[in-house]
Amino acid sequence: MDIQQHIAERAIAGASALYEVSLDAKDLVISETKQEIEGDYTLVVFPLVRHSKKSPEATAEQLGEWICGDSDHLDSYSVVKGFLNFTLAPGSWSTILVDLLDTDLDAPSGIQSKALVEFSSPNTNKPLHLGHVRNILLGWSMTKILEATGHEVVTTQIANDRGIAICKSMVAWRQFADGATPESTGTKGDHFVGNYYVRFEKEFAQEYLDWQSSEEASALLSSQSADAQADPAKYWKDYKNQYFNQHSTLGAQAKEMLLRWEADDSATRDLWRQMNGWVYSGFDQTYETMGVSFDQIYYESDTYLLGKEIVAEGLDRGIFYRKDDGSVWVDLTDEGLDHKIVLRSDGTSVYITQDLGTAEQRYTDHAAKRMIYTVANEQDYHFQVLFAILKKFDKPYADGLYHLSYGMVDLPTGRMKTREGTVVDADDLIEEIKQAVIKNSEEKGGLHELDASQRSDIQHRIAMAAIKFFILKVNAKKRMIFDPSESVDLHGHTGPYVQNAYVRIQSILRRYGTETLSAVSADYALLDIEKRLLMTISSWKDTLTAAARTYDPSLIANFSYQLAKEYHRFYHDAPILKATDEEKGFRVRLSQMVAKYLAYSFELLGIDMPDRM
RNA sequence: GGCUGCGUAGCUCAACUGGAUAGAGCACUUGACUACGAAUCAAGAGGUUGCAGGUUCGAAUCCUGCCGCGGUCACCA
Known part of the structure; x- marks a missing residue:
């Protein structure tokens, strides 16, 4: 009822x-x-x-x-x-309880549909960082939420495995590694490759600095405006890209590597495959640690040429137009957007060309009418354009496209910056939190009677709960500040707090069992906190459907927290040990049900519950 | 500058999408473990919801204008 x-x-x-x-x-x-x-x-x-x-x-x-x-x-x-x-009426409460005990926790929407959720989509030249972590957690949780509302979901990502970035790593490895491998150095593959990317940038910076005192450079500078000459540091900073393209030896090597890759040179491709392979094995390890997986991975090296047929079709249908220089454009001014290029004058693809082709490819592969792109909000405009174009084509999936846009993760000191070395590495972060959990857990000593592997499994669950909840409790759209010292906190509004409520219930269930409980009479008088628990649980389906509708896992996180908080209070106020048989019957059943909702809501966040902690 | 998002307790976040006296956690002060787990509970203090107007019985929420902070405006991805 x-x-x-x-x-x-x-x-x-x-x-x-x-x-x-x-x-x-x-x-x-x-x-x-x-x-x-x-x-x-x-x-x-x-x-x-x-x-x-x-x-x-x-x-x-x-x-x-x-x-x-x-x-x-x-x-x-x-x-x-x-x-x-x-x-x-007093009798209503037991009716509510009985109904809830009978109800499934999922909420099929009735409209069964297939959805494809894209998330993570990293570049393959460096390891995953905190921004990816938010992306991955959001994508994975949305997958679970959509499944809980009756969708069949395919998880996917596009690996950005080609381009100048990976070529930089390749150049640096060839030049400086002396044949070293992740195995020979005992380094995780993605970190290994990332180190050579950093090495390249470092060598390049040095090369550039040296060059600035050359005659060629001073001749260039003295031919510039007075403003530029007054502030050479600024001038050289702005000139960096041009230097890379026109003067740099390393830059030339990287560009040459890219050309050979595009020409399908076999030695280059072999090296590229090898280095990407190292990266993928590193990524796989991180994904496994985080408890996420992908049904299908698309590779940019396969898809980067897609989309040209769509451009041709768009020209035929008058959706696109060609400029005199041969480049192809779309006019989206009637959508409140702008003119946007979709094909270069030399006939090669731009980013959006690939995305058009990839969308089509995915529809061919999976026939999913809903496609969700988990990408940071810096690309809001890009997706508006992409979706507007697909709409003009009247694609059958055009109405089911959704950009799950999320805010950047900032540090208390501001934005993460590669150059300043403030990027928080995903693996390091997880390790740091895990250490905090282990330390805490050893001090408490609650897991002493377990063997080492059970203990470590539980500690892992707690650590992942801490980090996942910390990130998922914030509304995806909002930019969030990640304070490392706060993320290792295991008290209060955190994942472990919710887990603790669940663990307390498991302890109760171990002690009292559920088979011999007394019946509860219809006019059983509930405590206020017991009513509140039932009301909170009653609101679950609204929460779930709202989370699916608004693509917002934070609603689920906040539900689980509220429920856990109320349960902790109930646990304190309503002892079972010295209760009457009827009270005991009610309270154990209620506890059991709370545990079910806590576990399910956490499952939708991608967080595992421990049985003890 | 155009477009766009965001400004809520010292800090990190909520507020059922327009409802009652704006709620939590952290930090701070104080109290509760010799029977179900204290990773817990209880109490205290902390607010002109950036500012100014407007709409409404009612505004953190909607509209307008300012102020501040991001993002974006490439034949980059």
Whole structure:
């Protein structure tokens, strides 16, 4: 039985009988009654006074009288200003409990559809960092949430495995590694390759600095404006790209590497495959640690030439136009956007060309009408353009495209910067939190009787809960600040706090079992905190459907936290040990149910529960 | 500068999408473990929701204008 729905139905009937007006459920605002006020659920009557033509208080009185008059579930009401507060009949609570015990936790939408969720999508020249962590956690959680709402989900990513960046790593490795490998150095593959990328940048910076004192450089500088000559440091900073392309030896080597790659030179391809292979094995390790997996990985090296047929089709259909220089454009000014290039004058692809082709490819492969792209909000404009174009093509999947845009992760000191070495490495971060958990866990000593592998499994679960919850509790759209010292906190509004509630319940269930519990009578009188637990659990389906609708895992995280918090209080206020048989029957059942909802909501966040901690 | 997102307790975040006296955690002060796990609970203090107008019975939420902070405006990806 859904109490809120019951109230809505009674209110609609009441309004119809009293004021001869036909209302819809969405015209009514029904919420849980505020803590300090008498009652369980509240109907806001302000919107109804224009129909009743009475004061808010009088309307609430009249409606309350009518609604309670003939309801088995609503015992009494009280009016505070325009708020009509209902108190449930004692018997309703056990009905609610029984109903909840019978209900599944998922919420199939009815419209079964297939969805493809893209997340992670790293470059293959360096390891994953904190930004990827947020991306991965969001993508994975959305996958779980969509599955829970009745979708079949394919997880995917596009590995950005080609281009100048990986060529830099290749050049540096060839020049400086002397045949070293991840195995020979005992380095995780993605870090190994990343080290050579950093090495390249370092050598290049030195080369550039040396060059700045050459005759060629001073001749160049003296031919510049007075402004430039007054501030050479700034001038050289701005000139860096040009230097890379026109003067640099290392730059030339990297560009040559890229050309040979594009010409399918076999030695180059072999080296490229080898280095990417190292990176992938490193990534796989991190993904496994994080507990995520991909059904299909697309590689940019396969897809970077896609999309040209779409460009041709777009020209035919007049969706695109060609400029005199041969480049192809789309006019999106009627969408409030701009003109955007979709093919270079030399006929080669730009970023969006590939994305058009890749979208088509994915639809061919999976026939998913919904495709979710988990990408940071710096690319908001790009996705607006991409989706607008696909809409112009009337693609069958055009309406199901969604950019799961999330805010950047900043440090307390500001934005992460590669150059300043402030990028937080994903593996390092996980390790740091794990160490904090281990230290804490050893001090508490609760896991001493377990063997080492069980202990380490639980510590891993706690550490991952800490980091995942820390990130997922924040609304995806918002830029968030990641304070490392705060992320290792295991108290308060954290993942381990929620796990602790679950663990306490497991302990209770081990002790009392559930098979010989006494029955609970219909008029069993609940404590306030017990009612609150039932009300919170009753709101689960709304939370789940809202999370799916708004692509927002933080709603799930906040639900689990609220439930855990209420349970901790219940645990303190409602002892089972010295309870009557009936109380014990109720409280153990309630605990068991709370555990089920805690575990399920955490599952949707991609977090595992431990049985003890 | 155009477009776009965001400004809530000292800090990190909420606020059922327009409802009651804006809630949590961290940090700070104080109290609760000799029977279910203290990774817990309870109490205290902390706010002109960036500023100014407007709409409404009612605004952190919607509209307008400022101020501040990001992002984006490449034949880069």
